[in-house]
Amino acid sequence: MSDKKIALVTGANKGIGYEIAAGLCALGWSVGVGAREQTRRDAAVARLRDAGVDAFGVPLDVTDDRSVAAAADLIAERAGRLDALVNNAGITGGGPQQPSSVDPAVIRTVVETNVIGVIRVTNAMLPLLGRSASPRIVNMSSSVGSLARQSGPGGETSTGPVAVAYAPSKSFLNAVTLQYVRELADTNILINCACPGYVATDLNGFRGVRTPREGAATAIRLATLPDGGPTGGFFEDAGVVPW
Numbered sequence: 001m002s003d004k005k006i007a008l009v010t011g012a013n014k015g016i017g018y019e020i021a022a023g024l025c026a027l028g029w030s031v032g033v034g035a036r037e038q039t040r041r042d043a044a045v046a047r048l049r050d051a052g053v054d055a056f057g058v059p060l061d062v063t064d065d066r067s068v069a070a071a072a073d074l075i076a077e078r079a080g081r082l083d084a085l086v087n088n089a090g091i092t093g094g095g096p097q098q099p100s101s102v103d104p105a106v107i108r109t110v111v112e113t114n115v116i117g118v119i120r121v122t123n124a125m126l127p128l129l130g131r132s133a134s135p136r137i138v139n140m141s142s143s144v145g146s147l148a149r150q151s152g153p154g155g156e157t158s159t160g161p162v163a164v165a166y167a168p169s170k171s172f173l174n175a176v177t178l179q180y181v182r183e184l185a186d187t188n189i190l191i192n193c194a195c196p197g198y199v200a201t202d203l204n205g206f207r208g209v210r211t212p213r214e215g216a217a218t219a220i221r222l223a224t225l226p227d228g229g230p231t232g233g234f235f236e237d238a239g240v241v242p243w
């Protein structure tokens with residue numbers, strides 16, 4: 001088995017996920033670029049490899065059981081274990097998302113990707129994470145999923161527009177993360193949520209104010225935590241995000 005650390009980043013063909021993959025590669029990790037579409041996946045892997053790093057493509061649609069199972073098989077064959085899983089893939093479901101007029105199908109679609117997708121991928125990868133000496137799981141959340149910020153003073157301005165599918169999907173993801181933390185408390189897996197800040201990507205029509213590389217920093221830090229590092233936390237660059 002290789003001494004090189006192995007990571008899987010979902011939704012790594014572009015945006016923040018690509019930069020998480022690039023950052024881990026730059027640290028000497030071997031990184032699986034999880035992406036659902038072959039052309040975009042191949043292009044991302046080629047771009048990473050052009051920098052001389054160890055990246056490999058992992059066909060992965062987080063909403064598809066068979067795709068996720070095949071991704072786990074691919075990593076098992078290639079590395080026999082997984083040291084860090086970064087559940088980054090996510091969608092907003094488009095807008096507007098006023099609670100009084102939303103199409104319930106939009107909520108189902110967003111939850112299927114942002115929450116159930118994370119559960120599906122995590123459960124498929126847990127056996128591989130169990131073979132790592134220092135396993136880490138990072139769930140890419142958002143401060144818009146912080147109930148404390150949504151309900152606190154200024155919540156109407158600091159947590160973006162009303163979005164009854166996207167924002168609660170990240171609150172749901174946070175809650176799910178804490179259930180994993182409780183179940184896996186007796187293991188050495190460190191499990192945390194990250195918020196990247198407001199990043200200019202396809203997700204928001206490039207209206208964000210941070211670069212994808214800046215947005216990747218917290219997730220990279222959490223994927224590479226030393227033993228004894230925090231678990232069950234929600235972090236952004238500035239520190240802790242209240243749940």
Ligand SMILES: NC(=O)c1ccc[n+]([C@@H]2O[C@H](COP(=O)([O-])OP(=O)(O)OC[C@H]3O[C@@H](n4cnc5c(N)ncnc54)[C@H](OP(=O)(O)O)[C@@H]3O)[C@@H](O)[C@H]2O)c1
Pocket residue numbers: 010011012013014015016017034035036037040060061062063088089090091113117140141142143195196197198199200201202203204208
């Ligand atoms: N941008 C921000 O300001 C911001 C703020 C807070 C949190 N976030 C979170 O950060 C994460 C990355 O977002 P981003 O801004 O980098 O967005 P992005 O540029 O739109 O990238 C999203 C990635 O997720 C992938 N994806 C979507 N559905 C998928 C599926 N079913 N299976 C596999 N991959 C799938 C996309 O693949 P395709 O190219 O195939 O669509 C893409 O690679 C998301 O979880 C998002 O909620 C972003």
